Amino acid sequence: MSAPQAASGVSTAASPAAAAPVLSVEGFSLTFDAKAQTNLVEDVSFSVAPGRTLCIVGESGCGKSVTSLALMGLLPSPPARIVSGTARFEGSDLFAMSERARADLRGNEMAMIFQEPMTSLNPAFTIGHQIAEGIIRHRKLSKAQARAEALKMLEWVRIPAAAKRLDAYPHQLSGGMRQRVMIAMALANRPKLLIADEPTTALDVTIQAQILALVRRIQQETGTAMILITHDLGVVAEVADDVAVMYAGRIVESGPVEAIFADPQHPYTIGLFGSVPSLERRQGRLATIKGAVPPLQLMPKGCRFAPRCPFADTRCHEQVPPTVSFGAGHKAACWYAPIEQTMGATQ
Incomplete structure (x- = not known):
């Protein structure tokens, strides 16, 4: 069945990648503890255009769901407090809107699918x-x-x-x-932006595949922009156009899905890929990332991944790493990026 008639006004003539973003988030920081020295979500930036899917990926506790709830205006305030940043939905800053205006958008032009x-x-x-x-x-x-x-x-x-x-x-x-x-x-109500928070986690593999196929079909028919929150790299490979890898409240790597899968540059991203089982014959045990995401009260001063990173040095523990661009929208926040070149030079 094709999309309901009211959705037929969406134009697919222009390339979705070239279209202006439906949502553009810049420098977003959020805290639940006004006395904390660091923010739970720190300096997060990303955008998503019509007809494209941005997957925000990372392990539990990294801030994915909190970010999506903040965008939808569903976090109680207090204790949640937006410290800085903007989230422009078709040019209007969501964070500057009244609650009434947010309620008019929510479920209408912006919608969310919850995990359970x-x-x-x-x-x-x-x-x-x-x-x-x-x-x-x-x-x-x-x-x-x-x-x-x-x-x-x-x-x-x-x-x-x-x-x-x-x-x-x-x-x-x-x-x-x-x-x-x-x-x-x-x-x-034919939203322009759909946020899906782990929409297939509670489903078995067969039903999961059906739901992902359904989401892809609907997006092709409507041109809806989508943010998909997940920790499943298989789902990312299936539906993503762009990927933002999140760790401890920061985006550590982002870019087109092909670049992220073919040439991951952040040690955390590399660790995530190393922990995924393969259908091919495996030699030895799966790789693991030792440790856990730090709580808000114990966030490291520099790179938040430094306590778990096999490459971390004194600088990583003391200074926030710069964001390095590799072209075509691929970026990583790491002192060692580009990792092949830097690690090769130190050997």
């Missing part, structure tokens, strides 16, 4: 009611019209027996179908 649909869907209301609620809020349709739109969305995301599922409750659906419902709900 069973806790995100309201168990007391039917699927049809929950999809229609957002449509009525933002598009001012009648209940009957909103219900008809909800049915179209369920058919669009290929829910079997969609008409019957309208009156089903979340607990009556499988995990895969609940996630499809979340996607239908997020896309019901």
Whole structure:
């Protein structure tokens, strides 16, 4: 089934890569502790254009989900406090908007798919009611019209027996179908930006593949810009156009997915790739990254990855590394980058 009629106004004539960003984040820093010496998220910058997918990747606790919730305006303040930076959505700074203006954007021009649909869907209301609620809020349709739109969305995301599922409750659906419902709900008002936070983590491999295929198809049909939060490099390889590797609240490497996979330049990125199992015959044990992401109170003074990095020296522990550009949008924040050239010179 093609995209619902209201989405057909999206033009695909221009190259998505050449289009102006839907969202551009610059120098974003955030803290939950006003007395802390460092910020939980520090000097984060990235952008995403129409029709493209930016994957923000990193292990648990690195700040991926907090960043996405801040962009959606879903963090309680206090304790959350934006220290610095801008997040321009089609030219308007999200962080400078009133709560009313953010609420008008949220679920309308910006939407989010959460990690666990069973806790995100309201168990007391039917699927049809929950999809229609957002449509009525933002598009001012009648209940009957909103219900008809909800049915179209369920058919669009290929829910079997969609008409019957309208009156089903979340607990009556499988995990895969609940996630499809979340996607239908997020896309019901044809948002220009979709943020998906670990949308396939709780699903088995077969259903995960179906959901990823669905997301790719929908994006091709609508031209929606997407930020996908994940720690799964297999998912990144499957759907990403661009990648931002995040560690301890900072982006340590970013660029086109081909460059990141073919020539990773930050030791953390290299460590992530080294820990991924391969279908090919393996020699020895998988690589591991020793240690854990430091808590906010123990963030290192210099490079935040230095305590776990096999290449770290005194400078790495004392000074924040510069961001080195390798062309074509590929960047890494490391004193040793480009790593092959620098390490070769020191041997």
